[in-house]
Amino acid sequence: MNDLYRARLNREPSAFRKAAVPIASVMAASMAPLLPIVASAPVLPPFGLVVLICWQILRPGLWPVWAGVPFGMFDDILSGQPVGSAVLLWSIILIALDLIEQRYIWRNYWQDWFIATVCLIFAIAGGLAINNFLVNDTRISVLFPQMILAIFTYPLVLRLVARLDHIRLKR
Amino acid sequence: MAPPRNRRPGFSRKAQLQIFTGYLLAFTGAFAGLLLLALSYFDPAAFSAVRSMTAEVTAPPARLLTGMRVGTQNGWREVAAYFDAGSKNAALQREVERNRMRLIEARALRQENRELRRLLGLIKQDGRPVATARLINSSASSSRRYATLDVGSRQGVQRGQPVRAQRGLIGRVLETGPNTSRVLLLSDAENVVPVRRARDGTVAFSQGRGDGRVDIKLIDIGINPFKVGDVMVTSGNGGIYPPNVPVAIIEKLTNDGAIGKLLANPAGTDFVIVQEMYEPELAYPEASGLPPADSSPASPLSAPRQRETQPPATAPAPTSSAPDQAEASVPVQGPAAR
Numbered sequence: 001m002n003d004l005y006r007a008r009l010n011r012e013p014s015a016f017r018k019a020a021v022p023i024a025s026v027m028a029a030s031m032a033p034l035l036p037i038v039a040s041a042p043v044l045p046p047f048g049l050v051v052l053i054c055w056q057i058l059r060p061g062l063w064p065v066w067a068g069v070p071f072g073m074f075d076d077i078l079s080g081q082p083v084g085s086a087v088l089l090w091s092i093i094l095i096a097l098d099l100i101e102q103r104y105i106w107r108n109y110w111q112d113w114f115i116a117t118v119c120l121i122f123a124i125a126g127g128l129a130i131n132n133f134l135v136n137d138t139r140i141s142v143l144f145p146q147m148i149l150a151i152f153t154y155p156l157v158l159r160l161v162a163r164l165d166h167i168r169l170k171r
Numbered sequence: 172m173a174p175p176r177n178r179r180p181g182f183s184r185k186a187q188l189q190i191f192t193g194y195l196l197a198f199t200g201a202f203a204g205l206l207l208l209a210l211s212y213f214d215p216a217a218f219s220a221v222r223s224m225t226a227e228v229t230a231p232p233a234r235l236l237t238g239m240r241v242g243t244q245n246g247w248r249e250v251a252a253y254f255d256a257g258s259k260n261a262a263l264q265r266e267v268e269r270n271r272m273r274l275i276e277a278r279a280l281r282q283e284n285r286e287l288r289r290l291l292g293l294i295k296q297d298g299r300p301v302a303t304a305r306l307i308n309s310s311a312s313s314s315r316r317y318a319t320l321d322v323g324s325r326q327g328v329q330r331g332q333p334v335r336a337q338r339g340l341i342g343r344v345l346e347t348g349p350n351t352s353r354v355l356l357l358s359d360a361e362n363v364v365p366v367r368r369a370r371d372g373t374v375a376f377s378q379g380r381g382d383g384r385v386d387i388k389l390i391d392i393g394i395n396p397f398k399v400g401d402v403m404v405t406s407g408n409g410g411i412y413p414p415n416v417p418v419a420i421i422e423k424l425t426n427d428g429a430i431g432k433l434l435a436n437p438a439g440t441d442f443v444i445v446q447e448m449y450e451p452e453l454a455y456p457e458a459s460g461l462p463p464a465d466s467s468p469a470s471p472l473s474a475p476r477q478r479e480t481q482p483p484a485t486a487p488a489p490t491s492s493a494p495d496q497a498e499a500s501v502p503v504q505g506p507a508a509r
Contacts, residue, residue, distance in 0.1 A: 031229075034233055036236040040382070041358070042381070044312040045312065064193045069204070079310060084206070087204030087207060128314045138314055142381045
């Protein structure tokens with residue numbers, strides 16, 4: 001009898017689920033380049049980064065500031081960028097998001113979107129800059145479709161992440 | 172609410188230290204990223220083992236998904252073929268009649284070509300196919316253009332081998348794993364291919380632009396001879412790529428060449444062929460009248476000349492390596508040692 005009520009009262013979300021859902025979602029999104037798309041131009045938005053930014057905006061302080069290092073490493077191995085580029089860029093983005101979080105506490109939806117836009121453009125253009133430094137020059141105009149897609153993916157991914165947050169905190 | 176003046180979370184020393192350590196780690200991580208980039212710069216193959224392992228692990232589901240994609244595409248094509256089936260059938264039958272005639276002519280030409288080649292003493296080196304495979308995925312979110320092929324070193328694929336589709340060149344193999352390999356696509360900025368115009372052999376080279384097109388750059392700077400619609404094929408210069416594989420069709424002219432559209436769209440091809448690396452055609456020594464490269468003995472002049480430059484203290488060393496020659500060159504060595 002006592003056990004029966006204990007199971008329904010004072011419930012806590014599972015600690016494992018609380019930690020694992022965000023991590024698993026970012027990693028799953030980083031695996032997007034494994035989809036059977038053989039593209040002759042960069043078209044796929046950096047889904048891993050979009051999901052990471054969404055979690056950081058939705059739940060500030062969910063991860064420590066250095067979370068960009070392991071996530072970036074995982075993304076680099078799968079994305080075809082030289083290893084280290086996402087480690088560098090994502091770390092910078094997470095530090096910037098943390099500083100923004102401290103400076104500007106009350107933001108509305110559009111401001112969040114603007115911040116995410118700046119971060120995504122920085123990451124995509126930064127990836128190109130790193131490639132150009134390492135190998136050869138590609139024009140930045142090649143990336144415009146990818147940037148636009150990434151910017152308009154953000155609101156959709158934010159909804160998805162909010163849904164995942166419900167699952168994460170479900171009791 | 173204004174942001175707090177100081178960012179201290181309270182009087183807890185532990186909490187303060189945790190924030191500080193977090194920032195420290197984040198900056199260290201960014202710096203580690205820079206170091207990793209430097210490593211990739213100096214040794215591009217540094218992480219190939221990790222990458223090929225990941226590719227191996229993720230290949231089976233990717234293969235399945237690719238099969239589904241191809242199946243859906245073919246299904247749509249079949250459905251679409253039912254529209255205007257009657258008129259298309261008639262047109263195809265006419266074309267079959269025409270092609271039959273051409274096929275006979277082509278056979279005769281091939282025979283003639285073979286005989287002429289035999290007369291000239293040319294060895295025909297076709298890039299023999301190593302494997303036939305599918306491209307299962309690509310670096311669709313990066314500005315580099317790689318694709319993954321679902322065959323690897325177990326199937327005989329080696330680094331550097333050219334990859335082509337039926338319609339034209341796709342790229343070359345960059346890294347191989349046991350069952351997967353990474354292909355550098357033609358549209359990557361690093362992929363430079365020597366090409367020539369199919370019509371008259373104007374030499375140029377193609378370099379990827381990163382967006383599914385290539386820059387065709389002239390080697391001979393002068394009046395731009397290209398016209399929109401010219402077809403560029405590989406020239407076979409420098410090896411790797413066999414000659415006469417279609418590469419691109421010229422779409423737009425620029426100051427120093429042209430921009431070409433790739434003929435084989437990697438997204439639209441079902442199967443690709445990995446070929447053996449092409450080595451430029453060799454002429455039979457007898458036919459060209461030149462002596463074979465490695466059959467003539469080393470010229471006897473070289474031995475005394477070397478000894479003249481050497482100091483006398485090291486003179487006995489060559490005698491031990493070539494005793495029969497040393498006997499012959501004793502009178503020569505005598506004055507040199509004095």
